[in-house]
Amino acid sequence: MFVRLVYESFRRQKRRKVLAGAAITLGVTVATAMIAVATDIGDKINRELRTIGANLVVTPQEDSLDVEIGGVNLKPPTDGAFLNEADLPKIKGTFWHNNIVGFAPILPVSAAIRHEGKAQDVTLTGTYFAKKISYGNEDFVTGAKSLYPWWKVSGAWPDDNSQDVLIGERLAVKLNQKPGDTITLSGRQIHVSGILSTGGPEDDEVVAPLSMAQQILGKPDAVKRVYVSALTKPEDAFARRDPKSLSGAIYDRWYCTPYPQAIALQLTEAISHSHAEQIRQVAQNEGAVLTRIEGLIFLITLAALFASGLAVSAAMATAIFERRAEVGLMKALGAGKLAVASVFFAEAALMALIGGAVGFGIGSALARQIGHSIFNSQISISPVLLPVILAIAVIVTFAGSAMAIRRAVSLDPVFALRGEL
């Protein structure tokens, strides 16, 4: 009889059930989409923040002091220690290799450009543009092109294995060069593939493939510094502790958290005779920005959950209020409060499950759409969340209906049937 009551209620009152079900679906859709966005926003914004450039730098351990003003190195370039280029792919072999979005080595050397008969000294920086590197059976592409999205090239980016270079825009104006020209640089004829504009010291430099800088310096395999861009976790008090003072499990927890310090330590371990450090301007501030944005989206998700909970309970209350006459009839025929309430709760649960499942589907699609249109990448919601969302839907629907059901079952059947309430 109970099953039949519920079944018939769905069969005969399709319009009402569809309305209440739509409210539940909408509520769950919004909740699912917001939860999906909120759980992923940290990662997405972290990746956007990487467009500010590298947050870690690896230098030779025994390096002498830099004497550098405005990007111009005033020391003989042969001075000091170097890193080994062959060690670089090992960066992708560290524990947090998936968090390392890119890296670019640099090797500044001084070169002489012949211009209108006069020799002029310029800084030539060797780096990777979009270099293909293999580590184990993993291939990846890294270099300045992805690491420094604010570098604008008019013309073409040089190939990493070519003898083409980029010329900084201020230097190009001075030398009257344009893309496609040929310059004489340290005694060799070199093709200028593009003009580089960065807004930084590179505007006065020549930027060349790393191998060319190594040839000019006469040190194959030499690298002065490596800039690494890594997704990190905002630094907290635990991150600042000295790893040497930690022991056992606590050290493991420190080591296995993507703090800038922990990734720097792993880079130091991966590259021989090196010292890695966070670039505080980038690393410190991104933590602050990230925390703010995550906090904001979290609070807004709470607001969304609240609004959708309210929408569901409002719809349920209306749906039950409209069925006073039915309650009156059931009670007149001898149904107890418990029996009436359980019919309503069973209906509510059924609607919550159906509406919740549909809402979960639409919500995940919506989240994917948001991820696609705003961040150009996937926001995926794991199916593990489905039971959680369903449970929340049932709880919210119950909570929303509870008041209305309580009022409905305490009606006097006489008044209810006469329509006087």
Next chain:
Amino acid sequence: MSHQSRDLAATRAHAKHTSMFLRMLVRAAVLRRGRAASALFAMVVAAAVATAMLNLYVDVQAKLQREFRNYGANIILVGKDGASLPSGTLSQVDSALAGRGIAAPFGLVVARTVDGQPIVVAGVDFDRVKQLDRWWSVSAWPATENPHFSQSQGEVGHPALVGVRALPLVSPKNQSFDLTFQGRTLHISPAGTVQTGAAEDSRIYVSLADFVSWTGVQPSTIEVAASGSPAEVAAVMNQLAQAVPAADVRPVRQIMEGEARVLGKTRATLLAAASLIILTAALCVLSTLMGWVFDRRRDFAIMKALGASERLLNGFFAAEAAALGATGALIGFLFGIGIAVWIGRANFHAPVVPRLGVLPIILAGSMAVTLISAILPISLLRRVQPALILRGE
């Protein structure tokens, strides 16, 4: 019929029509308190959520821009062709900025240590650098400069910040040391160390006054952190270029482009979230109100049976809806401002400024939603004979 009641009937007959209209409105709200209250509650919540979201959406850009200013300078002034800037430049920059940002001058030279090692020495205004470059990890800032004080104790030396990589070279035991530049010596006692992970680690920072009197070199770079939107920063750059013709004014693209990207994405996410939430809230109001109006089909039928015109009926329900919408919007607006301010405090540690400009939008939106939810059921009921409704069919 007594004399008294005849008087009452007479006064009522002469009273204006509007009073009956108002009376019906008030009685409708008072007699069905529960349902009216729940409709109002839904309206208030929706208006509050919408207010909070709109307020945050407008304000979050300013808040995040402030966070991004912690990245330091977004504009750099350098002397044309590497020349030093004229000595009055900093005050020109300050007056052009007029409080819209911080400027910090940097003078750089290569000096030599006692063993003849080259090292970069920078002259800075410590107070300004402290505000501009907040990411500098400094063990102790030198005391704010006092020329009389530092000259009178030449023995102790001029206070300086020493980069962590320079420290072992010049002052391994944290003792005072000498630097020479073009034959002139400056005696320095380290006040603290600076660590940034960048070029600063290899440098020594002395106060600008000490730097200028020692080297005779004026600062060559002024870094400026201008606050505001990209358009405002561009305006500041224009003004600076006009105010200081001797300098090249350059944007720090690295910071400005990253900032623009992150802000754009955050605002887009916020907009998506806000639209979803406002839509949900509006639908919640719509369903509650429609239920309420639909529920009063008996009132509607009685009025119609007593000869009320279509226009009067529409007007009555519309006025009721408008009153509900306006009240809900006003109360909700106050709550919403409260929520926005709280979120501002909790998340950005700065109050969100209430935007009164949001109020008309909320009012119009609320009234539109309430009107739709009143008119929709009425137009459905209009086609039904009052007799059918009154018989409960």
